[in-house]
Amino acid sequence: MKTLLQKELRLAMHPTNLLFLSLSALLLIPNYPYYVTFFYTGLGLFFTCLSARENHDVEYTMALPVRKRDLVRARVLFAVLVELAQVALAVPFALLRQRLVPMGNQVGMDANLAFFGFSFLLLGLFNYSFFTRYYRAPDKVGKAFAMASTGFFLCMVVLETLTYALPVMRDQLDTPDPLFLSTKLLVLAAGLLLYGLLTLRTVQVASRRFEALDL
Secondary structure: OHHHHHHHHHHHHHHHHHHHHHHHHHHHHHOOOOHHHHHHHHHHHHHHHHHHOOOHHHHHHOOOOHHHHHHHHHHHHHHHHHHHHHHHHHHHHHOOOOOOOOOOOOOOOOOOOOHHHHHHHHHHHHHHHHHHHOOOHHHHHHHHHHHHHHHHHHHHHHHHHHHHHHHHHHHHOOOOOOOOOHHHHHHHHHHHHHHHHHHHHHHHHHHHHHHHHHO
């Protein structure tokens, strides 16, 4: 697995993954839908899978003495590393934003602890939607991304709408830290848990579908 992960990082990773990490700075923009930051994370993963298709990465990897499930695990683990890096880089920008722009985000969710909890949920849903479709038909990576990104934006719209429509979202979660800290920490913990469960389920379903695929 370590060797396959090194292959993902050194050979398969598309340069846009590194470029899009810098987009964590989008959290500094006043009145902006901050969940879009993590859409670019998924876009970078799409470019990696698209580049892999054009470079016959699956055929090359399957010529090695590895199992199909290990190939899936390595790619999903690579995705997790990219997503965690995006979140880690976003945290200091969120802290800086609260100092530079103390007023709340008028467009949607503010960049606080609850925001990161919901972001983990969105990333977990993206992983499941994208990779389970991608490993059913690796040559149709565009279709898999179209479905996953559509789901991402629909969930994002729902979350942003609830920021205005749901009292607990409006009055407690969409507030500057450290207000209502315990409630926000619960949302963050729930988001992390769901992210982990969804990603594990992604590996299980994608591995099963890829093993059933006749290459």
